[in-house]
Amino acid sequence: MGSSMSMGVSYAERLDLREDLPPIPHTFHQVLDVLDKESTTALDIERIVEQDPVLTMKILRLANSPYYGGSGGINSVARAVVALGLEEVRNLVIGLSLTSAFSGDADIEGFAVRELWLHSIGVAKASKMIAENLPGVDANEIFTAGLIHDLGRFLLCRYFPEELGEIMALKERDGITLLEAEERFGLTHGELGAYLAVSWGLSDFFANVLRYHHRPQGAGCHGVAVGVVFLADVLCQKLGIGWTINGEVDKVLVPRSLGLAPETVKKIAFRLRQDKDLLIEQWSGVLNV
Numbered sequence: 001m002g003s004s005m006s007m008g009v010s011y012a013e014r015l016d017l018r019e020d021l022p023p024i025p026h027t028f029h030q031v032l033d034v035l036d037k038e039s040t041t042a043l044d045i046e047r048i049v050e051q052d053p054v055l056t057m058k059i060l061r062l063a064n065s066p067y068y069g070g071s072g073g074i075n076s077v078a079r080a081v082v083a084l085g086l087e088e089v090r091n092l093v094i095g096l097s098l099t100s101a102f103s104g105d106a107d108i109e110g111f112a113v114r115e116l117w118l119h120s121i122g123v124a125k126a127s128k129m130i131a132e133n134l135p136g137v138d139a140n141e142i143f144t145a146g147l148i149h150d151l152g153r154f155l156l157c158r159y160f161p162e163e164l165g166e167i168m169a170l171k172e173r174d175g176i177t178l179l180e181a182e183e184r185f186g187l188t189h190g191e192l193g194a195y196l197a198v199s200w201g202l203s204d205f206f207a208n209v210l211r212y213h214h215r216p217q218g219a220g221c222h223g224v225a226v227g228v229v230f231l232a233d234v235l236c237q238k239l240g241i242g243w244t245i246n247g248e249v250d251k252v253l254v255p256r257s258l259g260l261a262p263e264t265v266k267k268i269a270f271r272l273r274q275d276k277d278l279l280i281e282q283w284s285g286v287l288n289v
Helices: 011-016 026-035 042-049 053-063 077-084 086-101 113-131 139-148 151-159 161-174 178-185 189-199 204-212 220-239 262-284
Strands: none
Touching (some): 011 151, 042 077, 042 086, 053 077, 053 086, 086 113, 113 262, 139 204, 139 220, 189 204, 204 220, 220 262
16 A cells, blocks of 8 residues: 555654654643633733734734624724633634644645634634533633644644645545545544644643544543534534535534534534634634645
């Protein structure tokens, strides 16, 4: 099946040898750190954001976008927090700081970087909507999990373009899904994403979301959270939010661990469909990819 199938040097070892792995974005790290503390204030977020003038400009652009009613009157991070709420601004900061970490990536056939990010942002939003219907699940933590769930795809495109080409050829030749082709080849974006999460010092929770978001039944104690991201991913694929693969998603499977009624899932899908165009317009203008 090709010489690159040889596991003489594992893919993790190949990544270990690289000196150009993206470091954890400074702002992303700071925001996660601040949120671990008991009481986070608007001032904490302001202090982090205002260190970065470009980020500040993008936050204000998003805050004044049609998605949020677009009055144009928000001219400071403090005003953005008042208008949108601390949690929403925190989520915008996390999204923008992460997308900038991969801003130098080039498109590969079938994988446009901007579309990959729009998909990830859609999954983050959908994950938060789903989590708000589940007791004991932190909707903002799930937003972050949804946002980073496909980081392994960026690593696959950046560091393994030849292997990715072979995986795509395998998918076409055998008429299988992209995930099945990755698994058969022995190089999955889930494992690559988990590798990056560990190298960034993220929690086991985030590493497991990245590793198991296509196989939530394997996620153990994080099964509910991973199930949320799995469902959000499927909904965004089905609705065509950002990067999608034609014909990959046949029907929407709702993990039993979530205990969600079909009507609830339909309502979430309806809201996503309503928000889709504004969401894409909102983020397309600020993605520096």
